[in-house]
Amino acid sequence: MNSFIYQININFKRIILRNKRFFLFDMMLPIIFYLLYSKVLVNGIPQADLKTWQMNYLISMIIYSCLLGSIITVANTLLEDKTSHFDILSRLTPLPRWQYYLSRILIFMLLNLISAIVICLVGILVNHLTLQIANWSLIILISVLGTTPLIFMGILISLANNPATVNLLNNIVVFPLAIISGLWWPITMMPKWLQSIGKLTPTFEISNIDQSILHGKIINSHYILGIILWLMIIVVITLLITKYQKHKELIIE
Amino acid sequence: MMQQNISITRITVKEILKLTQSYYQNPLTYEKIIELADLNDLEDSKMDKLSGGQKRRLSFALAIASNPDLLFLDEPTAGMDSQSRTKFWQTITDLKKQHKTVFVTSHYLEELETIADKIMILQNKSISFDGSIAQLRALEGESMIEFDSKLLPDLFKDMPEIIDFKKVGDHYKFTTKNAELIIGQLTPYLNAINNLKVQQNSLDSLFVNFNKEGATHE
Secondary structure (H helix, E strand, O other): OHHHHHHHHHHHHHHHHOOHHHHHHHHHHHHHHHHHHHHHOOOOOOHHHHHHHHHHHHHHHHHHHHHHHHHHHHHHHHHHHHHOOHHHHHHOOOOOHHHHHHHHHHHHHHHHHHHHHHHHHHHHHHHOOOOOHHHHHHHHHHHHHHOHHHHHHHHHHHOOOOHHHHHHHHHHHHHHHHHHOOOOOOHHHOOHHHHHHHOOOHHHHHHHHHHHHHOOOOOOHHHHHHHHHHHHHHHHHHHHHHHHHHHHHHHHO | OOOOOOOOOOOEHHHHHHHHHOOOOOOOOHHHHHHHHOOHHHOOOEHHHOOHHHHHHHHHHHHHOOOOOEEEEEOOOOOOOHHHHHHHHHHHHHHHHOOOEEEEEOOOHHHHHHHOOOEEEEEOOEEEEEEOHHHHHHHHOOEEEEEEEOOOOHHHHOOOOEEEEEEEOOEEEEEEOOHHHHHHHHHHHHHHEEEEEEEEOOHHHHHHHHHHHHHHHO
16 A cells, blocks of 8 residues: 555645646646636626636636546646557556556546646636635536546546547647637637537536536436546456557567 | 666765665665665765766675575676776676576676676577587687797698698697697797787677577578
8 A cells, every 4th residue: 555655645646736737737727718708808708607607618628638638638747658658668567557546547537636636726817706615615626536538538648549540639638628618718609510410518517517416407317427438438448458459569470 | 686777866876876765675784785785985985976887886786785596697798897897797707606696688798798697699590509618619619829939830731730821921820629739739939939928709799600500600
C-alpha cells in the first residue's frame, strides 16, 4: 500500500505539479473564456438573467476544463510515458498493469478536480456567485466523476502511439465535442440536427446533470445511463485495441 | 537493462529509483543502488538533463534495483566515458563474485575479454559459437610476434609453426599458432633483438576472422 501511495505521489508531482502545460492550458483557457463571456461581453443580457447565465456558463467551463484535462493531458502524458520508455520499464517489473493505469487515472481525476475547484473559485471571486457548499461540492464531484469516460477517451487516443496522430485526434475530438455539446455557446444556438447529435455526447450529459443539481431539478436518469454507456463503450474499445496491438507485436516478433 | 535510455521528464534520479524500488517486493537498498551505479552526485538531477553516459548508469541502476540473480545488459557501456566504464566493469565483477549471472550484449569486444566467462556469437539468427574465450582462441588462435633485429632472416625463416613471415627493413613480423614455442626458440638471440612484442589475438580480431569464415562457409 505504501508503495502505491508513493507511485501516486510521484505521478502527482510529475503530471500536475511540475507540468506547466497543464496550468496554462487546462485551466487558463476555460478561465479566460469564462471571464470573457460572463464578465466582459455581457452587454445584451438583462440583469435578471445575468446571474443564471454566469452560473450556467461556469458549469460549461468546469466541464470544458475537465475535457481538456482528460483528453489532451491524458493522451499526451501516456504517449510521453511510451516514447520515454517509462511504459516498458514498468512492464518489465512485477507491477500489475491495472495498478500502473489506476495510479495514473487517480491522478488525472485529481487534475480535473483541481481545475474544477479553481474555476469555481473564479466564479465566486469574480462574479460573486453564491451557492451552498454542499451544492458546490456536488457539482464538482459529479463533473469529476462524470468525465471518467473522457479519461478513457484520452487513454484510447494515446494508443495511436505517434505524437502527430495523437495531436490530430486530440484536436478532432476536443474542440468539436466542446462546440456541439454546447460548452462554448448554448446548445440552442445550434441547428436542430446538430443539437440532436450534441445531446448524445457525454459532455452534454454531464452538464445537464450539473444544471439539474444547480436549479434543484430532478436528474434525468437517461443521462446517467448515457454516461455509464459511454464509459463502457470506450473501455471496451480500449481493451480491444490493446489486445489487438499486443497480438500484432507478437506476430512481428 | 534496455539498449534505449529511459528519459522521463519532470522526475529526478532519486524519485525514479525510489519509484522503481516500489514495484518490487525485496529491492536493493537505495544507498546500495546509488553506490553500485555510481550516481552519488546526480541524485537530485532531473532525469532528462543527464548526459548519455549518466543515463546509461541510471538505466543500470534501474536494472539492479530489484536485486536480480540474473541480469541482462544490452549495450551497457555505450556512451560512457572510459573512467565510468572501468568502474562499471568493476561493479560487474563484484556482482559476479556474489554469484549473480550477468548476460551482456556488447559491441565493445575488448571489454568482454576480461570479464566474460563465456562468449556466444550470434550470427544470422543462430548461435555460431558458444564457449570460453580460450576455446575461441584455440579455434582461431593466432598470435603475432614482432621485433627489430639486424640478424639475418635465414635464422628465423625455417622455425616451425610460423604461418606467416614478413620482414620490412629490420622489422620482423611472424604470425603463429604457438607463440610460446617461437619465443623459446628466439631466446638465444635475445641480445640482438629490440622491441620484442607478442600480441595474442584480441577478441576483436577473433571476431572479425570468425565472421569471415562464417560467411565463406555459407
